[in-house]
Amino acid sequence: MKAIRLHVTGGPEVLQLDEIDTPVAGPGQVLVKAHSIGIGLADQLVRDGRYPWMPELPTIPGIEMSGTVAALGEGVTKFREGDPVIVSAVPERSCYAEYLAANANWVFPCSHGVDLAVAGCLMNYRVAHRILQSGARVRAGETIAIVGAGGGLGSAILDLANAAELETIALARSAEKAAFATARDASHVIDTGSNDLTDSIMDITGGRGVDHFIDPVGGAGFVGHLDQLAIHGTLVLYGMIEGLPQDDVFAAQTQRWARCPAVRVFSIHSFDHAPEMTGADLDLLMRMAADGSIDPAIYAEMPLDEAMEAHRHLDDGRIMGKLLLQPHRSEAHFTNGNG
Secondary structure (H helix, E strand, O other), X not given: OEEEEEOXXXXXXXXXXXXXXXXXXXXXXXXXXXXXXXXXXXXXXXXXXXXXXXXXXXXXXXXXXXXXEEEEOOOOOOOOOOOEEEEEOOOOOOOOEOEEEEXXXXXXXXXXXXXXXXXXXXXXXXXXXXXXHHHHOOOOOOEEEEEOOOOHHHHHHHHHHHHOOOEEEEEEXXXXXXXXXXXXXXXXXXXXXXXOHHHHHHHHHOOOOEEEEEEOOOHHHHHHHHHHEEEEEEEEEOOOOOOOOOOOHHHHHHOOHHHOOEEXXXXXXXXXXXXXXXXXXXXXXXXXXXXXXXXXXEEEEEEHHHHHHHHHHHHOOOOOOEEEEEOOOOOOEEHHHXX
């Protein structure tokens, strides 16, 4: 089968198309034929060697996939060949391939009627759901600022925050991404490329600040977001696009003691032991997709062998919505003329 592998870490050029043996479903496993493979921040961090849970090389990246059951390993009775499924491969990865042999506990039924491309977006929504419910612990009526609201995970957070009746402030780095967030029904949009972030947030909130600030970036600017929080607000870091915060975060909190700011780091790996919770989350999200409560935006569907080009879009910050790799596809399809 065809698979994208990393033999070394680095830029998009290290994503190599290899021909390897098709895996066999062992005891307790399901062999899944890939339909749509999600591309995201975790893949980027594995590719360039910065992921805290780095696998040994060579490795096949990718932690999310939709597809159909191709074969069942010994002892697996909850699926039949041909069943549509969603795979969460956070613990083991290896989704950038035509087939994946996955632990049956991490393979979940895809509701009939849910398009497999849409299903390929739902692991993003599962992470977004957990960021909101377990990381930020949001409540209806609260205000939330979302960094990168135009991206795959950011747009999922925006979608779910709207569904949770939060007042959403989408942060985007360009006029094009700001327009995308506006079309996704953000309550407010700030183009951070042309507006001061703190001034804009205080204007929107009447000087109060936001209850939650959700950030995948980190780096030198992270502690400055404490000044954008309301009293008892929460700053959540779920990625490190610009590296770990460079300042003493606790010292920065104590310098703002009277405002009682909270800081939480979030990783979906905190649920690696809980496949049943993942299944419940996906059931909820599939119902929401079916009734229109959420509407995943697909930026592009690209052939598996264009993974290198797909990661160039990721690195350049061009993606608005979700980018999917599809082994069955022979040429890329971009939504609304993107690309």
